[in-house]
Amino acid sequence: MTCDSDVELARLLATHAGVILLRLRTRRPVPASRLKAEGDRRSHDFLAAALAKLRPGDAVLSEEGTDDEARLTARRVWIVDPLDGTREYSEIDRDDWAIHVALWEDGELAAGAVALPGLGPTLSSENPPALRPAPARPRILVSRSRPPAYAEAVAEKLDAELVPMGSAGAKAMAVLRGQAEAYLHDGGQYEWDSAAPVVVARAAGLHTSRVDGSPLSYNRPNPYQPDLLICRPELSEPLLAAIAASRG
Numbered sequence: 584m585t586c587d588s589d590v591e592l593a594r595l596l597a598t599h600a601g602v603i604l605l606r607l608r609t610r611r612p613v614p615a616s617r618l619k620a621e622g623d624r625r626s627h628d629f630l631a632a633a634l635a636k637l638r639p640g641d642a643v644l645s646e647e648g649t650d651d652e653a654r655l656t657a658r659r660v661w662i663v664d665p666l667d668g669t670r671e672y673s674e675i676d677r678d679d680w681a682i683h684v685a686l687w688e689d690g691e692l693a694a695g696a697v698a699l700p701g702l703g704p705t706l707s708s709e710n711p712p713a714l715r716p717a718p719a720r721p722r723i724l725v726s727r728s729r730p731p732a733y734a735e736a737v738a739e740k741l742d743a744e745l746v747p748m749g750s751a752g753a754k755a756m757a758v759l760r761g762q763a764e765a766y767l768h769d770g771g772q773y774e775w776d777s778a779a780p781v782v783v784a785r786a787a788g789l790h791t792s793r794v795d796g797s798p799l800s801y802n803r804p805n806p807y808q809p810d811l812l813i814c815r816p817e818l819s820e821p822l823l824a825a826i827a828a829s830r831g
């Protein structure tokens with residue numbers, strides 16, 4: 584197989600990794616801990632091998648790979664999370680998990696795709712769906728297991744509803760698909776958790792930043808990027824103000 588388009592490659596790889604993960608989950612009932620480990624490993628192995636074959640000159644930063652410092656001087660780096668929402672993936676009836684494939688090129692995120700195999704669609708930075716009209720009361724997505732300590736205070740200030748959901752990719756795409764108006768995270772995360780969701784969200788016209796409003800940046804020596812805000816553009820100002828007032 585060859586694929587000249589980077590965004591198409593991201594879409595194809597994320598989608599195929601999703602097929603591998605769905606098969607593993609449905610065909611081989613195994614204990615949750617093994618399912619998580621095998622899912623992470625199999626998806627990573629597929630993505631790493633495919634990128635090595637189809638984009639041999641590019642570097643890769645993967646949650647499940649060994650970090651190679653060569654990426655710091657590379658012009659093109661694929662930032663991938665082979666299975667985001669690993670915990671939710673291991674809970675058989677849940678669909679809030681995702682595969683992230685993004686390309687960072689010359690200092691900025693250039694293309695990417697987020698597959699949502701439990702739900703069906705793979706969304707990419709090429710032709711993302713148009714945003715739907717928002718309801719009067721905003722819905723803010725937060726982690727199921729690690730919501731920001733100040734999320735309740737932010738929701739109260741905006742008369743918003745907090746909605747717990749797993750996976751950074753699933754939450755970001757839920758905003759894009761009109762199931763919520765914002766995704767707020769704080770307290771820990773890495774570049775692979777947000778790179779693909781952010782490049783797809785940006786292509787759809789959503790606001791993306793750190794929770795203090797500063798820009799997100801990628802392919803840094805330390806990929807730790809602990810907080811994130813993705814929201815409809817009209818909500819960025821009130822949300823950033825509410826976060827600043829509530830964060831302490």
Ligand SMILES: Nc1ncnc2c1ncn2[C@@H]1O[C@H](COP(=O)(O)O)[C@@H](OP(=O)(O)O)[C@H]1O
Binds near residue numbers: 773
């Ligand atoms: N405090 C924290 N420290 C490190 N990673 C965190 C984190 N909170 C969330 N994450 C990561 O962000 C992703 C989405 O988390 P959540 O579902 O809780 O919103 C998960 O990625 P993985 O599933 O790829 O590990 C999770 O590990």
Ligand SMILES: [Mg+2]
Binds near residue numbers: 646666776
């Ligand atoms: Mg992740």
